[in-house]
Amino acid sequence: MPNGKVAGQRCIQLDENNLCKLFNKPERPPVCLQFKPMRDVCGDSNEAAMKIITELELLT
Numbered sequence: 001m002p003n004g005k006v007a008g009q010r011c012i013q014l015d016e017n018n019l020c021k022l023f024n025k026p027e028r029p030p031v032c033l034q035f036k037p038m039r040d041v042c043g044d045s046n047e048a049a050m051k052i053i054t055e056l057e058l059l060t
């Protein structure tokens, strides 16, 4: 996504199993490499992660 994504939008690099199609590839964005998953951000499910991360994106 060369121009980034809007808050709440699913990354186009996620596959049907919610795995990153760019994992371990050089074109994976640096911000993704630096991100460290934690419960406060990711919750305990995909639905929780989308809700929390969308809220954080809208606030920043």
Ligand code: SF4
Residues within 6 Å of the ligand: 011, 012, 013, 014, 019, 020, 021, 022, 023, 028, 029, 032
């Ligand atoms: S790690 Fe980055 S590129 Fe990969 S799916 Fe997540 S947001 Fe998209």
